[in-house]
Amino acid sequence: MTQDWRGLVLRSCITAAGELRVTVTEEAAGVPAADEVVVRVEAAPINPTDMGLLFGPADLTAARLEGTARQPMLIAPVPPAAMPFVALRIGQSLPAGVEGAGVVVATGPGQEALLGKTVAMMSDGAYAQYRRIAVTSILVLSDGTSPADGAAALVNPLTVLGMLETARRNGHKAIVHTAAASSVGKMLIRACRQDGVPLVNIVRRDDQVAELRALGAEHVCNSAAPEFRQDLARALAATDATVCFDAVGGALTGRILGAMESAASQRATQYSRYGTNVLKQAFVYGALDRAPIEISRTVGLSWSVAGWLLFDFLQQTDAATQARLRQRVCDELHTTFASRYAATISLAEAVQPQTVAAYMEKRSGVKYLINPQL
Ligand SMILES: NC(=O)c1ccc[n+]([C@@H]2O[C@H](COP(=O)([O-])OP(=O)(O)OC[C@H]3O[C@@H](n4cnc5c(N)ncnc54)[C@H](OP(=O)(O)O)[C@@H]3O)[C@@H](O)[C@H]2O)c1
Incomplete structure (x- = not known):
C-alpha cells in the first residue's frame, strides 16, 4: 500500500481583505517521485527570513487566535498602506520554514539508499511533520548527527561561506560584519579565524563586545558607543578591510563605507579630488533596520552598495564549488557551524501570540527551534 504521509503543516496567507492568517492544518505530503524523498x-x-514570510507587514499587536489547540490559526490585520507591498502573495497559502532536518521515511524509486538517513533540507515548507522534497535540496548528515544539530546546517553556514567566497572573488583581504552577535556572526568569526581572514565585528551593545571577544574575535566595535568612530577607524587601519557584509542597513552602511574611505585616505600618498581609488563595497544581506540606507558623500567615488542573497550566490556558483562548501559544512557542523537555541516549540506553539512576540524580538542567542513532531 502506498502511504501519503499525512501530518500538520504551518502556512501563511494574506487575504485580499487585508488579513494575515497563519494556520496549522493537516495535509498529505504525497508520494515521492523518482527524484524525491519524504522527510x-x-x-x-x-x-529572520521565516518571520518575514510568516507575518509579513501584519500588525501583530492586534493578533488573535482562533481554531483548536491542535490546529490553531493566528489572525492579524495588515495595514492598508502595506498591502501593495504584498500584492504578489495575496490569496496564496504559502508553506513556511526555509530549512530543517529530519529522517527520510520514504523514497522515490532508485533513492532507497537514503531511507533512514538523517538529512538537512533547504526549501520552503520545513514547518511540517512530513515534507516531500527533491533529493537535490537535501544534505545527508554524518552518522550520529541529530536533526536538532543539523536543522540550521544550510542557510547560515552557506551564507558565511558565501560571504568568504564573495570577498575573495572581489579581491578583498579583510571583512567588516554588522549585527555580528547573530548566529551568522558567530559562525563567521570562527570561519574567518580558520581561514586567516581578518574580521571587524560591529555590534550594538557592550555585552556583545565581551561575548564576541570571548569567542576569539579580535576587532569588535559597538556602534552605540560614543567612541565607535575611533574604534572603527582603528580596526580598519589594522585590517585593511574594504568589504562589508551588512545585515542592518539604515545609516550604518554609509558610516562604515565613510570610515573605509577615511582609512584608505590615511594610506594614500597623493591627493585626489575624487577621493581614493580603493573600491569599498557593502553587500547588504539583511534589513534589521528598516530605515532607508544612507550613504554620506565623504565616501569618495569608488564604492558600491549591492544586495546579497544566498540563493542568488548559489545560482552563480558552479557545482564543484557548491559541493566543496557543503562538504565543509558537514565536516564542521559541530564546531564552526554549530547553532544554539533558546527554546524548542511545537507547530501549534509557534503561532501563539506571546510566543511569536518572543521570537520576533530577533535577539542575539534567542533563536527558536520548531520540532513539528511535538
Ligand atoms: N541574504 C541572505 O541570504 C541571508 C542569509 C542568512 C541570514 N540572513 C540575515 O542575516 C541576519 C542574521 O540572521 P541570524 O539567523 O544569524 O539572526 P539571529 O541569530 O536571529 O540574530 C539576529 C541579530 O540581529 C540583531 N539585530 C536585530 N535587530 C537589529 C537592529 N535593528 N540593528 C542591529 N542589530 C539588530 C540582534 O542583536 P540584538 O541582540 O542586539 O537585538 C541579533 O544579533 C538576518 O538579518 C537574516 O535575515 C540573510
Whole structure:
C-alpha cells in the first residue's frame, strides 16, 4: 500500500481583505517521485527570513487566535498602506520554514539508499511533520548527527561561506560584519579565524563586545558607543578591510563605507579630488533596520552598495564549488557551524501570540527551534 504521509503543516496567507492568517492544518505530503524523498521533520529553526514570510507587514499587536489547540490559526490585520507591498502573495497559502532536518521515511524509486538517513533540507515548507522534497535540496548528515544539530546546517553556514567566497572573488583581504552577535556572526568569526581572514565585528551593545571577544574575535566595535568612530577607524587601519557584509542597513552602511574611505585616505600618498581609488563595497544581506540606507558623500567615488542573497550566490556558483562548501559544512557542523537555541516549540506553539512576540524580538542567542513532531 502506498502511504501519503499525512501530518500538520504551518502556512501563511494574506487575504485580499487585508488579513494575515497563519494556520496549522493537516495535509498529505504525497508520494515521492523518482527524484524525491519524504522527510519526517524533527527540527526547523525560526530564522529572520521565516518571520518575514510568516507575518509579513501584519500588525501583530492586534493578533488573535482562533481554531483548536491542535490546529490553531493566528489572525492579524495588515495595514492598508502595506498591502501593495504584498500584492504578489495575496490569496496564496504559502508553506513556511526555509530549512530543517529530519529522517527520510520514504523514497522515490532508485533513492532507497537514503531511507533512514538523517538529512538537512533547504526549501520552503520545513514547518511540517512530513515534507516531500527533491533529493537535490537535501544534505545527508554524518552518522550520529541529530536533526536538532543539523536543522540550521544550510542557510547560515552557506551564507558565511558565501560571504568568504564573495570577498575573495572581489579581491578583498579583510571583512567588516554588522549585527555580528547573530548566529551568522558567530559562525563567521570562527570561519574567518580558520581561514586567516581578518574580521571587524560591529555590534550594538557592550555585552556583545565581551561575548564576541570571548569567542576569539579580535576587532569588535559597538556602534552605540560614543567612541565607535575611533574604534572603527582603528580596526580598519589594522585590517585593511574594504568589504562589508551588512545585515542592518539604515545609516550604518554609509558610516562604515565613510570610515573605509577615511582609512584608505590615511594610506594614500597623493591627493585626489575624487577621493581614493580603493573600491569599498557593502553587500547588504539583511534589513534589521528598516530605515532607508544612507550613504554620506565623504565616501569618495569608488564604492558600491549591492544586495546579497544566498540563493542568488548559489545560482552563480558552479557545482564543484557548491559541493566543496557543503562538504565543509558537514565536516564542521559541530564546531564552526554549530547553532544554539533558546527554546524548542511545537507547530501549534509557534503561532501563539506571546510566543511569536518572543521570537520576533530577533535577539542575539534567542533563536527558536520548531520540532513539528511535538
Ligand atoms: N541574504 C541572505 O541570504 C541571508 C542569509 C542568512 C541570514 N540572513 C540575515 O542575516 C541576519 C542574521 O540572521 P541570524 O539567523 O544569524 O539572526 P539571529 O541569530 O536571529 O540574530 C539576529 C541579530 O540581529 C540583531 N539585530 C536585530 N535587530 C537589529 C537592529 N535593528 N540593528 C542591529 N542589530 C539588530 C540582534 O542583536 P540584538 O541582540 O542586539 O537585538 C541579533 O544579533 C538576518 O538579518 C537574516 O535575515 C540573510
